[in-house]
Amino acid sequence: MKTVDAKGQLCPIPLIMTKKAINEISQDESLKVLIDNDISVKNVTRFLEEHGMKVHTDKKGNVYELIVNKTGNIPESTKAEDYCSLENEKVANYVVAIQRNRLGDGAEELGTILIKAFVNTLPEIDQKPKTIIFLNSGIFLALKDSPVLDSLKKLEVKGIKILVCGTCLDYYKKKEELGVGIISNMYEILERLSNADNVIYP
């Protein structure tokens, strides 16, 4: 069995080493990964599970032994770094779905300032969402000239998935101006919404 020794390595190194090794072995072959910190164990496990592989973990002293059967593939385009979650960053299983470029009903200028404050607060809070989805006129907040672009980029770097409705970008003719996140479709959006413990519609 091929073994990856990621002892003493911090995220994202164990993820990168695991990805490389998985892509080197053949289907159904097993891989052993040695890791000595809890966070990396969680990250590598999540990384493999999200790519359709089951992980068996054993702890021997201070070292975790992860055994995985290659039953899936990790596309070359997958960024292993995206699966890093820092110790102090709690990602909760909730989704924020932004359907408009304003928050709440009422005066337009108030709604506009409230949504800015809402998005700018997300990077500051402890319990960050797993995913942020932009739909309909909400997509204007994810464009290059968005007043909350920096906050969204900060969240994206921390591994929070930002999905922007492709149909909506198309409708408003703003595809070229997308500043953050990835263009997504209703299948993926609905999947994310239905898998979340909670969904916030600001």
Place this chain on the structure above:
Amino acid sequence: MLYILIFESIHKVLKAEQILAKNNIKFDIIPTPKDFSSDCGMSVRIDTLITDIELVKTLLLKNELNFQIHKKEI
């Protein structure tokens, strides 16, 4: 260095936002941090790495907008 500018009312924040935007100044709208005020208010956040705080002060005062200013270490 970050500066937090706190205004008397949301109307003043909206006015400040308009003035700063018109002058192409980079800033963020954030909820007023709890350590500065217990009001549920909005503030303007200025990052001195990208924005000249003195220019912001001058512009706002010229437009008769009063504010409290707080420093926040990053």
